[in-house]
Structures are given as C-alpha cells and as structure tokens.
Amino acid sequence: MTPVDIAVVPPRPVSFAEAARIWARIGWLSFGGPAGQIAQMHQELVEKRRWISEPRFLHALNYCMLLPRPEAQQLAVYIGWLMHRTAGGLVAGVLFVLPGCLTMLLLSVLYATLGHVPLVNALFFGLKAAVLAVVVEAVLRIGRRALKKSGDDRNCWCCVPRDFRIPRPVSADHFRRGGDRDGRPPTRAAGIPRAGR
Incomplete structure (x- = not known):
C-alpha cells in the first residue's frame, strides 16, 4: 500500500478491548527509543489497521513534538484519547510504558546476575546491534514520510x-x-x- 492509499482510507471505529490489546502489543514490541516506538505505532495504527489516517498521525506527531517530555509516550496517549477519550488515553499510556518497564527490569536483573557469563555478554552485544538497526530503519521510514519535497x-x-x-x-x-x-x-x-x- 502506498502512502497516498493510506492517506485516503478513512479510519474505522475500534472497540476499547481491541485497542487495549494493540496498545499492549505495541508496548511489548517497541524497541529503539522514541524513533522505534513511533515507527511501530505508525506501522500498527496507520498501515496495518488503518485506525488513524496518515495526515492525522503526522499532525498528532508534530503536535506531540512541540510539547516537553517524551513525544512517543505523548503520541500514544493522544491517539488513545482520540479513539476513546480519557479512558483510552490512560490505557494507551499505561500499556505503552509498563511492558518496557518490566522488560528493562528483567534485563537489568539478568545482566546484574549473569553479566560475567560470556554467552549473556554476547547476547547483550547482539541486542545493542539489533536496537541500533531498528532505530536507523525507523528514522528513515518516518523521515521519508515527514519530508515531502525531494x-x-x-x-x-x-x-x-x-x-x-x-x-x-x-x-x-x-x-x-x-x-x-x-x-x-x-x-x-x-x-x-x-x-x-
């Protein structure tokens, strides 16, 4: 699907339970900081599910980038609020942050207890490379969409x-x-x- 096709497809209504399930999925699968998280949201909400239009997503992203604090978190809360008002914003915000918090806690405990083991050390080294690749790919994808002129x-x-x-x-x-x-x-x-x- 091309960006033009994505822009003209109207968003469809979404149930609260389905939205909560997808926010939890985005929270568990988001790696690479704000760039990776925003790209993941774009892929899930605009390209795959068509819950929000491309122009509306970019408008929301621009709005959230003007505000202080992390724009990916604010974007999740704002889109959740657009779909289901206050309850949607709260659920989107909590489910966007909580999985990452638990993942970081688990990785920290793993590294603190087994960081001296060569296999665990190699695992973390590979994880760094994977996160770097996700960030570069996300910056390129979002940058191509945000910058219109050649x-x-x-x-x-x-x-x-x-x-x-x-x-x-x-x-x-x-x-x-x-x-x-x-x-x-x-x-x-x-x-x-x-x-x-």
Whole structure:
C-alpha cells in the first residue's frame, strides 16, 4: 500500500478491548527509543489497521513534538484519547510504558546476575546491534514520510554535521557574545573585561 492509499482510507471505529490489546502489543514490541516506538505505532495504527489516517498521525506527531517530555509516550496517549477519550488515553499510556518497564527490569536483573557469563555478554552485544538497526530503519521510514519535497531531506541532513560540530553551550554562548559564525569563540567578548584587568 502506498502512502497516498493510506492517506485516503478513512479510519474505522475500534472497540476499547481491541485497542487495549494493540496498545499492549505495541508496548511489548517497541524497541529503539522514541524513533522505534513511533515507527511501530505508525506501522500498527496507520498501515496495518488503518485506525488513524496518515495526515492525522503526522499532525498528532508534530503536535506531540512541540510539547516537553517524551513525544512517543505523548503520541500514544493522544491517539488513545482520540479513539476513546480519557479512558483510552490512560490505557494507551499505561500499556505503552509498563511492558518496557518490566522488560528493562528483567534485563537489568539478568545482566546484574549473569553479566560475567560470556554467552549473556554476547547476547547483550547482539541486542545493542539489533536496537541500533531498528532505530536507523525507523528514522528513515518516518523521515521519508515527514519530508515531502525531494530537497527537504538533503537540507535536513546537511544541518546535522554543522549542528553537532561544536558543543551546545559554546554554540549558544558564542552567538550571544558576538562570536564568529564558524563556531570559534570570540577573541574578546563585548562588554566583558579581559582577565587580569
């Protein structure tokens, strides 16, 4: 199914029990942090089940990214609220977080008790690689849908090296003090006396 087909298919009504079952499934299968979780939600709710339209999902994602705190959690609560109001938002939020919490607790206990065993160490090393692959794939999938024009993705990726070349405090501070745009701190800050004077 193409993105255009997904966008025009109207969402169907969903029972509360079915929604709760799918939120629990998303909670248990979501790996890779917010990018992986958002991609999993998109796949389950928009592509597979068509419970929410593509434009509505992207609108909700944009809205949740503006709010402080984790956008994947807020997106789950917001979509749950859209489908079943307050009870839907609560169930979606709890079932989105609780499985991950239990999984992390189980993995922590496993690592604390058996982390010195080579097989367990290799298992965790493989898990790291799998999570990295999930995150990269999720970022690419959501990025392709969110960036509509062909030049948008080039412009977005061109900013990454520039934004991460210098530490954030230096970056914000050097503009405020009148520093150069190339990231070098100013030789003399305006209005601040030099040391020793």
